């Protein structure tokens with residue numbers, strides 16, 4: 001049993017001299033929770049915020065009543081209340097936790113959950129958890145204010161609503177198929193720190209490091225590279241893949257990639273370019289002398305081969321068995337930034353009636369889920385409680401980038417009964433309606 005106490009409370013975050021009023025579980029990110037597969041996690045969450053909250057354990061196939069989704073799996077944790085999450089962590093990997101209430105994801109309420117493999121097959125000398133984030137809370141607006149502004153729609157803005165300042169037009173990325181994001185952020189952070197005050201990871205030349213990349217952002221995909229190094233991608237969303245070497249990886253909100261690097265001698269930039277937003281997050285790897293690189297000096301690292309999930313294949317031990325599909329489901333993503341009417345299968349999620357339009361499965365079925373993006377923008381689609389496999393022997397994942405006008409077919413076994421949220425991990429899209437429930441039939 002691993003017991004942790006998480007106290008959600010108002011706090012101040014120092015961003016290289018800018019003080020941001022925010023909400024967090026202590027430091028930003030929260031202290032990493034580290035345990036061994038098979039152990040039980042007991043996390044007691046006390047809510048000292050002036051609002052309801054919850055904690056969702058992103059990527060874990062846990063018991064449904066611990067999934068942290070108010071309206072589907074639990075009542076919200078009210079202000080002044082305490083709730084204890086307790087569940088077995090069966091699968092090793094890189095996971096994380098964050099609230100599932102309103103746009104609280106875009107505050108400082110997040111941290112890494114690392115589940116070690118007692119029979120770890122990889123060999124490495126050091127490990128580094130790297131959490132990427134787009135930050136505005138307490139600097140330019142609160143996430144609630146941003147959501148209100150966005151719900152007015154880009155159309156409202158252009159017809160005289162005025163430039164609220166938090167909406168972003170013209171964020172373009174070829175990798176993301178066009179429109180990269182909706183929200184303007186003043187800061188991009190690695191482990192809670194802006195590029196002007198970067199974290200330094202100290203190691204030694206020749207050492208092999210496992211970097212666990214987590215995108216905790218709300219509206220930003222990052223292109224990540226380590227200057228002067230190639231990355232060997234070993235895991236997607238916690239699950240092993242056949243290793244692939246690359247110069248950089250593209251990581252959408254909610255996704256995780258584990259990479260191995262063998263360090264050179266000197267000081268190197270770990271750069272996370274905010275895709276389409278002309279800004280960067282930065283951390284430093286130092287193994288020797290040399291001037292610390294800046295984000296600007298490091299952008300050349302981002303121009304080589306860029307890996308996306310489509311280039312990966314699950315390793316054999318986590319490849320789903322071959323069997324016939326029992327049930328085929330569709331999740332068609334629709335909506336536009338103009339109207340901010342994001343939806344799944346033509347229905348905007350209604351928290352007061354969460355089961356309307358739910359996707360139904362029966363326990364034991366092999367399921368194919370076809371995710372079709374009919375919008376003009378990319379979406380990071382996330383399914384709770386399951387780690388599906390991309391069709392065609394692709395990677396195991398729980399969060400996948402679906403490009404505009406494209407479809408993604410995924411396969412999973414319905415082996416974890418309950419009511420599971422399935423939604424876009426752009427928190428502003430999810431909170432505007434791009435969410436549904438995958439539900440197990442009880443008879």
Ligand SMILES: [Cu+2]
Pocket residue numbers: 342378379380424425426429430434
């Ligand atoms: Cu979306």
